[in-house]
Amino acid sequence: MTTPASRRSPLLIGAVFVATMIATVVVIFILVRMFEHRQDARSRFMRTVELTEVSTDPRPWGLNWPHHYDQYLLTAGDKFYGGSEALPESKLEIQPWLKRLYAGYAFSIDYREARGHAYMLYDQLVTERVHQRPQAGACLHCHASTSVLYRKVGLEALGEPAEAADLAAAFNMPAVIRGFQALSRQPYHDVLAQLTQMPDGTPKGDSDQPVFPAPPLEGFEDRQSQFGDRDPHQFDMSQAHPVSCIDCHDPETMALRVTRPGFVLAMQGLAESDDPLPHMPSLARWRAGDRKTPYDPNTMASRQEMRSFTCGQCHVEYYCATGDVLVYPWDNGLKVEQMEAFWDERQFPDGSEFHDYVHAETGAKVFKAQHPEFELWSQGVHARAGVSCADCHMPYERQGAMKLSNHNVRSPMLNVNNACQICHNVAEQELRDRVLTIQNRTVEMRERAGVAMTEMLDDIVLTQAAGITPEQLQNVFELQRKAMWRLDFISSENSRGFHADQEAARILAESIDFSRQAQIEAIRLRQDAP
């Protein structure tokens, strides 16, 4: 028996109806998704808060740029870990020779593995280096958002108005440089106290909690206070921030910029040098020009260069203590011996010979290398290929239709996919292995250089005990300084040689050579003694 056509057709019509309905749902879904994606692509952000040059508090920035802000918060890890128990491992325990390298210098008291950007101000306040030894305000140049304070002090020094409205109006680099020069040599806690009086773009009061906590005013159990011998309550730590949005971004346009006077001044000197620096094309352009105005990264550098310069504001070698104004040694170039020559030629303002510290075991005047990441990267293959710091440490990623540079600044090894594999079409494990090979080789050579350095110290001490005078040891001290500077340069640099592996190996080889030369010379002096 067959169903009559008149009975079948309503079924058929119903089936067509349902099919059409489903197809319509799919098409409308696609339509809406396309519309959403187009909206995403159009409105990169919604400016809900106006920002000015005093907006050092990152919180209002986070209302305008929530994705970047969320990533910035992640530099603390899953949550902010405070207290003396949370401090990272001591390097002095892992590499005991560091205590002898830094003998007579604050780093021999407390020297730990680094933590994320979120901890820079906190950890500086609680380190024994600042706690036990008087330090300079220059330390805050990089560990806090200081441009408002610098501008205020600078405007006052220049005799210009420095009210809240004047501070917010414009960046004013000349005033910032002037303020920096005025504060650099002042005691650390004096400058910190002034910093906590500055406006930060958010109203003071109970609701104004800092984004990243400050250490407790009363100090940890094993220590009285984090604030020197001052009354801790005069520090309103809700007003002081670790390096934040405003330190690398223009609050009006969000363009990348450099704000650190030390870097701006050093780049002027570097531009005048004859170091080739092929990875900084804007320097070459400036050198080829009339040179009437000093080199200025903020107006002359490309965006790709700025993606390294913003980091180079702080991840560099410098002198940072009370003896002189904070200075980066770049007048001759960025290589280890060019910077060494800078320090060799330099004098303190009182005309005495420049040095970072007097080595406690031998009495030699020596240099401390800080963390010359920017300089070592400059010698490497990645810099030469035009790869910036941010390309690996803040790699691009996508959120919706928005492309953003990941603001959780961290080791590329924690994000190999976005950091390395964009360029290197190689398996993740293979890339890890390559990096580890470089780092393990560097560490091996560094430890060997550490042994050479300690044996050098042993023999110099023995020679001094045998009655050889410092005058006779002048040449040995010279060699000791060269050996220690090179070892410290690679050991303090935070990439374990990866930023420029051949250069790191060369520097360590030289360090070992100078250590052994000094040792041989010390032994010879001892044996030749009557």
Add this chain to the structure above:
Amino acid sequence: MKLPSTRILLLLATVVTLGIFTGIGVFTFGYGGGLSYLSNDPAACANCHIMNDHYDSWQASSHKHVATCNDCHLSHHPIGKWIVKADNGFFHSLAFTTGDFHEPIQIKPRNSRVTQNACLYCHGDFVHNMLPQEPRGDMLQCVHCHQQVGHNQR
């Protein structure tokens, strides 16, 4: 007056529904720049902004003046070309609409073969010494080393 039968009413409803569907479909096709996908214009490939970076860097690449997206990413066979286009058109739309895809985006093995053939289509005479003896023998991808010729993301 005689009322229309149920059947006529149903037919009418279906026709109207089909009409609405067709209207929405045509609009969506137009809104999404559907016709542009039949063209050879590289801007069409950046319709969905996931390809923005590739498009931008292609503009600055060594191949900009001699090759568009289709020259390297489609087969040069008159029919194969449309098969590859349909294949990628469907799966790209699916991935981008659902948001379910790997980032950074990666080329599929079959598309990688298309690109390798495209390299050889132009440069084959020059590199034939380096090609395998067997027709489908193992060979290194040109872009393994020359990865920046088309679009360099950095």
